[in-house]
Amino acid sequence: MEIVGESGFCPSTGIYHSKWDGAALLPPPPAAALPSFLLSAGPPAKAAFVDAASGAALSYEGLRQRTAAAAAALRGLGVCRGDVVLVVSPNSLHFPVVVLGIMSVGAVFSTANFLNTREELQIQIRDSNPVVVVTTSELRPKLLGLVSGPLVLVPELLQLVAQEEAVAAAAAVEGTSPEEAAALMYSSGTTGKSKAVVCTHGNLIAMSCILRQVWLAAHGGDPGEDVYLCAVPLFHMFGFSMFVCGALAAGATVVVLRRYSLEGTLGAVAEHRITRLPAVPPMVNQLARSPHLAEKFDLSSLREVICSGAPLAGDHRDRFRRCFPRITLSQCYGLTETSGPITLCDGVAGKVHASIGRLVPSMEAKICDVRTRRPLPPEQIGELCVRGPPATALGIDDEGWLHTGDLCYIDGRGLVFLVDRIKELIKYKAYQVVPAELEEILSRHPDVADVAVIPHPSSEAGEIPVACVVRRDGSSISEDEIISFMAAKVAPYKKIRRVRFVDSIPRSPSGKILRRRLKEATLEGQRLEISPRL
Known part of the structure; x- marks a missing residue:
């Protein structure tokens, strides 16, 4: 099997292989039940969980x-x-x-x-x-x-x-047995109704072992020395896979924040000497916009913020780097259907990562042309399909591939970059418009506090891009100003055609934009006059 460079790509099969596959895998756990495996991992007297507010351990x-x-x-x-x-x-x-x-x-x-x-x-x-x-x-x-x-x-x-x-x-x-159901988790429901996903004991044990292995290899030491802050919901797969499966398998300590607040998070980092903070994009954005508040707390123990749940805009990454130059900002990517992370940035050089990392151990991937389903080589955009032991039966085809529905590409170093959801592409005339690209540009405007771009039906164009904008406090920016701002920065077919001003952008607990709700509100509450702007 010929692998091309660091990309992990095999031209004869069209499959990308994890860079971790050559590493010695940790011994498989003897227990078939997840609790038996996790509860045998850490030293008996060591704190597994600590309450951030009371200090109870x-x-x-x-x-x-x-x-x-x-x-x-x-x-x-x-x-x-x-x-x-x-x-x-x-x-x-x-x-x-x-x-x-x-x-x-x-x-x-x-x-x-x-x-x-x-x-x-x-x-x-x-x-x-x-x-x-x-x-x-x-x-x-x-x-x-x-x-x-x-x-x-x-x-x-x-x-x-x-x-x-x-x-x-x-x-x-x-x-x-490993095939028995352990969990029934529900997906975010960003583009449709939330789906129930059955995770087996085998799925979750595999994910626990993968996280332990990557953390062990990337840290060059004992991952159990880390102290994690759990500020994201444990009821979500991101929180459960990181803080129950991964952290317990690694023998680490998790400090639990009951309800997220920025000040509470910063206080917990300082008081409990947190080393790693898994977060979602709105948390990272809030951190980056509040450097003066952060200066009041001792954050010297914090080595890494790990962002997941939704794409992190480049503007937010840049602002975070300027505010916290000593702290690594990495990203990871996973699905409920894969029982947690598919990619991790652990071991990737640099302080700020635009990619979502490399494939985790035992995970294979294909980037498939959306129209022809042909597997694509590095640097070409298509649907990410993955195959590996943590993947559940939901969405898996006859060859064992789980179709993620996400547009991605993998570069020559094997780093994965997330573009957007296939279902969220806007079909404007003969063109495909990526909402995330427009959102990233709009988020740079000083008068825009938050934004989401959604499609709206058009008899002439098929669909048009509509921006749902939350004005920054005190701003009176108008629709024409936003449309003019975008027109100077994108190709004609990507232009924003209408703007809706809203009080907030609905998001899932992991930070994903709930475009479905915005679309429903637009269709039910507002007829958009669009023909003059096509």
Whole structure:
């Protein structure tokens, strides 16, 4: 098999191979159940999770004991192997305990955004059919009457069984196979309805091993020495894969922030000597726009900010580099369907990374022409398709490839660059317009606080690009000014044809723009007169 340079590309197959494939893989875990694997990783006395506000810590041994307690309590509630248990909760020390406890009885954990409306929660509950819902006292009223089974509060669950009995209970189900379902996660639903994705124990163990291996190789030492700040939601795959799967497999410590705020994040970094901060683009943007606030905190321990969840605009990267020249800003990319990261920047030289990194170990990729499906060589844009052990069955074709729906290219160094979602391309006459490109340009305007570009139907052009703009405080910028600003910077077919001023841009917990909601609001609330500007 001939591989071309550092790109990892094989011309005869059209497949890109991970640069990590030649490295010695860590031994496969003996346990088929994810909890058994993760709970055997860290030193017993070491802190696994720390509450950012109170400083309360849960050691690896304490995590094992509380997981066993949660498992025993769930058995007492009648939860059986294969049952779905839904967790609706903000971040807390209890979150990993509950989800590991659910998997320890052979049940399937599912999560929901605790900020969802009652109607949105009802849709997900009907789809997943949980036998038990675990939540908090604050969220209980929103869930009352939505489930026929018990509605259990987190503290009550952990007190249902005496500690002595819990320790004696088996923490993992005998004979769990890697093919058994461990989690039922829901995708962001950026372009359509949120999809349920089944992740097996094997998928999640593979991802845990991959993260541990890359961190071990990239750090040149023990990744367990790192202290991570969990400021993103644990109910999302990004948070779960990083802080439960990856961090526990590496034997690291995770400091949990209950609710994100910029000041709370900076305070936690300073107080707990955080070394690595996984984040989403709005957090990075907020950091870069608040250097004076950051100066009030000791951030000397922070070595890296890892951004994922959505593309990070170049302007935001540049601003971050100017504000925090000592801190590495890297990106990674993953999907719910791949149980977490597909690419990581670990080991990539430089302080600020425009790429989303290289393929993780055991991951293969193809860049396919969107029209012909022909595999493309380096530097050419097409759909990213991936194949590897963490990938779930959802969206996989007959040859084992998962079609991501994302436009990407891979350069001669094997670095992957994300362009945009295929479904989000705007078809203007005979041209394809990439919304992310226009958004990046518009975000540089001093009067624009946030922006999203969406298509709007046109009988003459097919679709036109429409900019949904959040004005910066005190600005009175007009539609004509924005259109003129863009007209000087892009080709004629890429011009913004109309502008809608909005109060905010709806985003998923991972920072992705929810264009579907903006499109619906545009179609329902406003008829756009577009013909004069075509």
